[in-house]
Amino acid sequence: MKAVICTKYGPPEVLKIQDIPKPNPKNDEILIKTMASAINSGDVRVRGLKVNGFLKIVMRLMFGINKPRKPVLGTVFSGIVETIGDNVTRFKVGDSVFGMTGLKFGTYAEYIALKENDKVILKPENATFEEAAALPFGGQTAIYFLEKAGIGKKSNPEILIIGATGAVGTAAIQIAKHHNADITVVCSSRGDELVKSLGVSKIILYDKEDFTKSKSKFDIIFDAVGKTSKNQCKKLLKKGGVYKTVGGMEVAAENKRQLEILKALFEKGEYDATIDKIFPMDKVVEAHGYVDTERKKGNVVLRISE
Ligand SMILES: NC(=O)c1ccc[n+]([C@@H]2O[C@H](COP(=O)([O-])OP(=O)(O)OC[C@H]3O[C@@H](n4cnc5c(N)ncnc54)[C@H](OP(=O)(O)O)[C@@H]3O)[C@@H](O)[C@H]2O)c1
Known part of the structure; x- marks a missing residue:
């Protein structure tokens, strides 16, 4: 072969x-x-x-x-x-x-x-x-980190997704939507249309604006490209808020349940590949x-x- x-x-x-x-x-x-x-x-x-x-x-x-x-x-x-x-x-x-x-x-x-x-x-x-x-790749990674951040524990969590246009970022948007999250994303002007097409309206373009100066506060900050540190983001976290990054030593663990979630969302028309x-x-x-x-x-x- x-x-x-x-x-x-x-x-x-x-x-x-x-x-x-x-x-x-x-x-x-x-x-x-x-x-x-x-x-x-x-x-x-x-x-x-x-x-x-x-x-x-x-x-x-x-x-x-x-x-x-x-x-x-x-x-x-x-x-x-x-x-x-x-x-x-x-x-x-x-x-x-x-x-x-x-x-x-x-x-x-x-x-x-x-x-x-x-x-x-x-x-x-x-x-x-x-x-x-x-x-599977972006989807399972996004499910792993967002669940670790406790996305299912709060109704309508406010979430910031940094690096929203890669495999992990686009998946994270869609998993967060599934949890009825109020989503803000950080991406470049090149990704503006894509994140809008995934239903996001709160967009910080990193080539025009410094997201760390935002006045908003979040329950979860997920860096889906591993370009930030917790220190840089901590003033954007609400009390008890959680910061997760793909860029640290934590490695996503994959399982069949995550595949089932992705399959079900795709079949309902709630997930775009x-x-x-x-x-x-x-x-x-x-x-x-x-x-x-x-x-x-x-x-x-x-x-x-x-
Ligand atoms: N820890 C784990 O278990 C785990 C699992 C999977 C992946 N990862 C890591 O996660 C990272 C992302 O993976 P991926 O597959 O999603 O990558 P990817 O698809 O290659 O990411 C590319 C995207 O990132 C955006 N980007 C690049 N620099 C950025 C910045 N400074 N701020 C915001 N967006 C930026 C790019 O858009 P623009 O050029 O328009 O900015 C592009 O759309 C990789 O480093 C990967 O190794 C870790």
């Missing part, structure tokens, strides 16, 4: 399309023909070893010293169940599914084998495969180059199969 191999750490050109053996599912596994994956900020971070100082050593220890020991990157997918192991009961051949492999990677490939209890569920019925692949661009698999170098700019709006999808 065809797969994108990360041959070493470096620029997008280290990615090469190669033929590798198709996985052979075990008794408790399903074999999925991958239709789409998404290229996320996490993927380009691993490919380029894009962290500072001693974290480079930590990353090399975690992911491989000279190159990723799991050479097929990609952590999210949508696809069709092609075969099932003898002990599989939750899926049948032909099911359309989506999910997240997380640190197991492997989704930039024509096939993946997963345990039926992994983070894989039936795709939203009304979603294209491209849309389904765009849901927010796709910026779709690239075919053979344009993966270009696609990684685009995500490297850190300017993408929402999600970038990699189409694996037609």
Whole structure:
């Protein structure tokens, strides 16, 4: 099967399309023909070893010293169940599914084998495969951090989302809307139209205005791009308010419940996959180059199969 191999750490050109053996599912596994994956900020971070100082050593220890020991990157997918192991009961051949492999990677490939209890569920019925692949990364991260911030504990919480136009930010807007939050966002003029299209009217454009001078106070401040510190934001927090950032040491934990939330919201028409661009698999170098700019709006999808 065809797969994108990360041959070493470096620029997008280290990615090469190669033929590798198709996985052979075990008794408790399903074999999925991958239709789409998404290229996320996490993927380009691993490919380029894009962290500072001693974290480079930590990353090399975690992911491989000279190159990723799991050479097929990609952590999210949508696809069709092609075969099932003898002990599989939750899926049948032909099911359309989506999910997240997380640190197991492997989704930039024509096939993946997963345990039926992994983070894989039936795709939203009304979603294209491209849309389904765009849901998990930002969606699961946003659900994790907003729940940790206690978004469900207060009715109509006032929330500030900093960096509202990336994969995590656009998801955070929509998860916050689901909780009836009163939402203010910080983004650039380039993202103004997008956040309006997601239903936000309180917008602070960071290229025109310093959000830290705002007179408003919030129950939750969520930095969805990791560009601020708690110190910088603390005077905008109400008493008892919570600050969360994707930029610290806290790492989002993904689970199937989050996938179910995203599926249900999508099926009710309350969630937009927010796709910026779709690239075919053979344009993966270009696609990684685009995500490297850190300017993408929402999600970038990699189409694996037609
Ligand atoms: N801790 C965790 O578990 C976890 C999980 C997932 C992601 N992350 C991290 O979260 C960050 C965001 O991820 P992502 O996938 O959403 O990234 P992304 O989609 O690549 O984010 C790009 C967006 O960020 C906006 N942006 C860039 N600089 C900004 C600034 N100073 N203020 C406001 N907006 C800004 C850009 O818009 P403009 O250019 O128009 O400003 C662009 O729309 C990444 O650093 C990622 O590594 C952490």
